[in-house]
Amino acid sequence: MIFNLANPLRFQRLIERIEPITLNIAITLLLVGLFFCFFGSPPDYLQGETVRIMYIHVPCAWFSLMIYSIIALCSIFSIVFKHTLADLISRSCAPIGACFTLATLLSGSIWGKPTWGTWWVWDARLTSELVLLVIYLGLILINNAYEDKSKADRYASILAIIGIINLPIIKWSVDWWSTLHQPASISKFSSPSIDPSMLLPLFIMTFSFFFFFISILLVRVRGEIIQRKIEVIRFNRMA
Amino acid sequence: MGKYKVKLDFYKLVKREIRIMLKNFSIIYSFSTFFVIASLIFVFSVNDISYVKIFYKSIVWIVLIFSIMLVSENFLNEDFNDGSLKELQFLGFSEESIMVSKSIAMWVMIMIPMLFLMPLVFVFFQITLYELISLIINLFLATPSLTLISILSSLFSVQLKRNKIIQFVIILPFFVPMIIFTTSTETLFESFNFKENQFLILIGIFFITLPVCLMAGRLIMREINK
Numbered sequence: 001m002i003f004n005l006a007n008p009l010r011f012q013r014l015i016e017r018i019e020p021i022t023l024n025i026a027i028t029l030l031l032v033g034l035f036f037c038f039f040g041s042p043p044d045y046l047q048g049e050t051v052r053i054m055y056i057h058v059p060c061a062w063f064s065l066m067i068y069s070i071i072a073l074c075s076i077f078s079i080v081f082k083h084t085l086a087d088l089i090s091r092s093c094a095p096i097g098a099c100f101t102l103a104t105l106l107s108g109s110i111w112g113k114p115t116w117g118t119w120w121v122w123d124a125r126l127t128s129e130l131v132l133l134v135i136y137l138g139l140i141l142i143n144n145a146y147e148d149k150s151k152a153d154r155y156a157s158i159l160a161i162i163g164i165i166n167l168p169i170i171k172w173s174v175d176w177w178s179t180l181h182q183p184a185s186i187s188k189f190s191s192p193s194i195d196p197s198m199l200l201p202l203f204i205m206t207f208s209f210f211f212f213f214i215s216i217l218l219v220r221v222r223g224e225i226i227q228r229k230i231e232v233i234r235f236n237r238m239a
Numbered sequence: 240m241g242k243y244k245v246k247l248d249f250y251k252l253v254k255r256e257i258r259i260m261l262k263n264f265s266i267i268y269s270f271s272t273f274f275v276i277a278s279l280i281f282v283f284s285v286n287d288i289s290y291v292k293i294f295y296k297s298i299v300w301i302v303l304i305f306s307i308m309l310v311s312e313n314f315l316n317e318d319f320n321d322g323s324l325k326e327l328q329f330l331g332f333s334e335e336s337i338m339v340s341k342s343i344a345m346w347v348m349i350m351i352p353m354l355f356l357m358p359l360v361f362v363f364f365q366i367t368l369y370e371l372i373s374l375i376i377n378l379f380l381a382t383p384s385l386t387l388i389s390i391l392s393s394l395f396s397v398q399l400k401r402n403k404i405i406q407f408v409i410i411l412p413f414f415v416p417m418i419i420f421t422t423s424t425e426t427l428f429e430s431f432n433f434k435e436n437q438f439l440i441l442i443g444i445f446f447i448t449l450p451v452c453l454m455a456g457r458l459i460m461r462e463i464n465k
Contacts, residue, residue: 079458131412138409145405146398154462155395158455159409165451166412 029208067097256344
């Protein structure tokens with residue numbers, strides 16, 4: 001099934017069917033989520049209204065890591081199986097991941113000013129997230145630096161695999177070092193330390209961001225497939 | 240016998256790299272000159288010498304990283320352009336041995352001038368003898384990782400004809416842990432406790448950097464020669 005869909009042309013046809021659905025789900029969930037964020041959830045007893053930044057900041061942070069994990073998996077797949085679709089997905093993911101990481105840093109900074117009293121601290125979590133942004137920028141640069149796209153994809157894959165080192169550092173930085181950033185409030189091994197009234201909008205926003213990411217990714221992958229088709233046609237005409 | 244041959248070949252490879260490096264004396268010269276001038280710029284840019292004394296480690300490391308990045312390009316570009324990189328692989332040398340030999344040569348190239356430049360650092364930054372010895376130990380422990388990462392970064396950009404700045408952008412994030420731990424090592428003689436100092440972390444970083452760089456270097460070299 002997966003290898004059947006791994007054909008770029010079949011995948012393009014699938015994208016054309018799925019993309020409008022995912023975008024509609026994303027918009028609907030976003031509207032519902034925003035309603036819950038502003039009206040359906042209470043302000044925090046300590047942080048007041050500023051806690052609502054969490055509904056943007058936390059999903060963005062999760063997706064910045066998740067997208068890098070997707071890039072890393074696609075890179076391994078690309079190096080092992082040399083499959084074009086894996087390259088296309090990782091190439092398309094990099095700018096989206098960079099945007100999510102930037103959004104994480106900006107929203108965190110806006111949240112940090114009223115809560116910590118500063119826009120930025122050289123905290124282990126913040127620094128490692130900034131390093132992630134620079135790695136994303138490096139991946140985008142590599143993808144655009146080489147004229148031969150297959151070579152660029154291969155180099156980007158290697159860089160992405162090296163960059164995996166940063167993921168556990170980001171995840172566990174709050175546990176390994178004493179940081180100003182709070183430890184994880186939602187853990188798979190224990191019950192969350194957030195009230196259910198705040199947890200619901202957080203999950204709605206997370207799903208909304210997920211479908212938004214999928215729809216943007218599909219648009220970008222389709223664009224990449226079309227661009228490569230154009231390149232092949234141009235090459236054939238020149239030959 | 241086979242093992243002995245492999246060892247001998249690797250020894251020959253390292254010898255070749257060091258010979259080439261010594262022949263291109265201009266690389267060592269430009270490295271040393273850049274290091275001295277960049278350090279001086281830092282000293283001149285700060286009016287109060289007490290600040291320089293506080294931040295001497297950071298200054299030395301920043302200048303060192305940039306000087307290594309500038310010279311690392313020469314180590315691979317010439318071999319790539321004259322085809323000897325391909326030839327070495329064709330002769331049966333593994334990608335790992337090529338990379339390690341280049342790193343050793345580069346490490347020698349850095350450490351020899353650095354040992355001569357250390358008295359200058361001592362004078363420029365007005366540090367104590369203990370701080371100087373601590374800095375030298377620091378250099379010995381951290382530069383192997385630094386050279387491996389630099390060689391890797393130049394491998395990334397060896398096929399690029401323009402936009403060489405990419406070399407800096409893609410690899411600088413991987414220097415961040417190095418910078419953090421090298422600059423936070425305490426003066427060895429202040430505590431006399433090797434364990435509680437961060438020197439062991441530098442050795443640990445090397446053992447992480449070595450396999451990662453060798454694996455990545457192997458993949459890139461294969462891609463280069465396609």
